[in-house]
Amino acid sequence: MVDHRRLGRELELFHADPLSGAGLPIWLPAGAAARHSVEEYVRELERQAGYQHVYSPPLGKRELFELSGHLGYFADDMFPVLRLSADDEFVLRPALCPHHALVYRARGRSYRELPLRIAELGGMYRPERSGVLGGLSRVRAISLNDAHNFCAVEQVGAEVAEILDLIRTAHAALGVRPAGFRLSLRGPGEKYVGDDEMWNRAENLLREALSGLPYVEAAGEAAFYGPKIDIQILDGAGRESTISTIQLDFDKPARFDLSYTDSSGGRSRPVMVHRSLVGSMERLFAYLIEVHSGAFPAWYAPVQVQVLPVGPEQFDAAEAFRRDCVRAGLRAELVGDGSLGARVRVAAQRRVPYAAVLGAREVAAGQVALRLRDGRAVEPMAAPDALRMIAGIVAAHSAELLP
Numbered sequence: 251m252v253d254h255r256r257l258g259r260e261l262e263l264f265h266a267d268p269l270s271g272a273g274l275p276i277w278l279p280a281g282a283a284a285r286h287s288v289e290e291y292v293r294e295l296e297r298q299a300g301y302q303h304v305y306s307p308p309l310g311k312r313e314l315f316e317l318s319g320h321l322g323y324f325a326d327d328m329f330p331v332l333r334l335s336a337d338d339e340f341v342l343r344p345a346l347c348p349h350h351a352l353v354y355r356a357r358g359r360s361y362r363e364l365p366l367r368i369a370e371l372g373g374m375y376r377p378e379r380s381g382v383l384g385g386l387s388r389v390r391a392i393s394l395n396d397a398h399n400f401c402a403v404e405q406v407g408a409e410v411a412e413i414l415d416l417i418r419t420a421h422a423a424l425g426v427r428p429a430g431f432r433l434s435l436r437g438p439g440e441k442y443v444g445d446d447e448m449w450n451r452a453e454n455l456l457r458e459a460l461s462g463l464p465y466v467e468a469a470g471e472a473a474f475y476g477p478k479i480d481i482q483i484l485d486g487a488g489r490e491s492t493i494s495t496i497q498l499d500f501d502k503p504a505r506f507d508l509s510y511t512d513s514s515g516g517r518s519r520p521v522m523v524h525r526s527l528v529g530s531m532e533r534l535f536a537y538l539i540e541v542h543s544g545a546f547p548a549w550y551a552p553v554q555v556q557v558l559p560v561g562p563e564q565f566d567a568a569e570a571f572r573r574d575c576v577r578a579g580l581r582a583e584l585v586g587d588g589s590l591g592a593r594v595r596v597a598a599q600r601r602v603p604y605a606a607v608l609g610a611r612e613v614a615a616g617q618v619a620l621r622l623r624d625g626r627a628v629e630p631m632a633a634p635d636a637l638r639m640i641a642g643i644v645a646a647h648s649a650e651l652l653p
């Protein structure tokens with residue numbers, strides 16, 4: 251595997267500027283286009299699965315993070331408190347859960363609404379030490395694919411199973427190949443909330459969800475509020491990190507005094523399931539760049555079609571085809587300068603999945619000749635058919651370049 255930092259520079263996906271700050275990379279247009287497609291895909295996958303999306307601010311009042319337990323248990327992993335005045339202090343949030351707990355209790359809830367799945371692709375901050383920062387794999391400003399599923403205790407098993415299914419679907423579309431499942435448990439020497447009964451109950455629920463799957467147990471890797479299932483990946487250097495996670499939390503619902511009206515008219519406390527299907531956009535792309543060597547599946551390739559007129563006489567027809575591609579929702583560019591061979595080579599080096607060549611013969615017949623980035627050449631086909639084929643591959647989130 252190639253280091254994503256080098257490829258990120260070569261393919262102009264992101265830019266690390268000392269003036270922006272260590273761990274604060276900037277997404278360049280090509281990287282942003284790919285990320286945008288991935289975000290849209292995940293949002294739609296979640297929407298289909300009954301998630302509701304919200305926006306919440308990346309900072310909040312100190313009292314919110316005192317209530318959530320973050321300042322008591324997690325302060326070492328947070329930026330120092332921002333102080334406007336003695337009674338006006340703010341925290342750059344290290345997690346989205348406190349805001350989503352506020353979404354839950356913005357009004358009364360009934361058992362009929364559960365599981366209530368609140369999702370957000372949201373910003374959060376961690377003061378990683380500058381020595382460990384590099385590229386996208388460890389950053390200080392994190393864009394997390396996050397959700398909090400509030401459910402009744404008896405719904406937890408089915409909810410976790412459904413989340414595991416969604417994770418598998420997302421991994422298959424993106425080309426993520428997990429290295430394994432991990433059950434992350436409490437360990438000695440760390441601070442954890444809650445009592446043994448709560449932890450045992452949560453652990454047993456997760457063990458059940460994992461039954462039949464190969465997994466390892468890792469002491470000391472739990473969140474401070476509960477155990478979790480982590481899905482691990484390996485980077486190019488063989489280092490392991492977590493890409494997807496499912497965490498059970500009995501603690502925050504109590505801290506925020508969350509409740510719902512149950513079917514007998516009484517008040518019950520929901521369980522909070524924290525989950526991320528694909529982790530942060532930063533770590534996800536660090537991984538995707540390496541595992542695909544920059545050659546993303548067509549649906550999130552920064553440029554999907556490079557249109558290449560053989561000579562100036564084909565320029566108008568090429569431009570018309572490019573416009574048709576863009577109108578069909580594809581990202582297409584026209585490159586007219588240089589020899590055709592050189593342009594096909596550059597398109598492949600830039601990992602553009604499809605080069606559409608238009609020579610005199612193709613234009614006369616209303617056709618284009620597709621050249622794939624892996625060197626394959628497709629027989630010339632009618633321009634609308636080529637466009638329909640590519641748009642179909644993109645819409646299907648296929649990993650293949652041909653049907």
Ligand SMILES: [Zn+2]
Nearest residue numbers: 345346347524
């Ligand atoms: Zn959370």
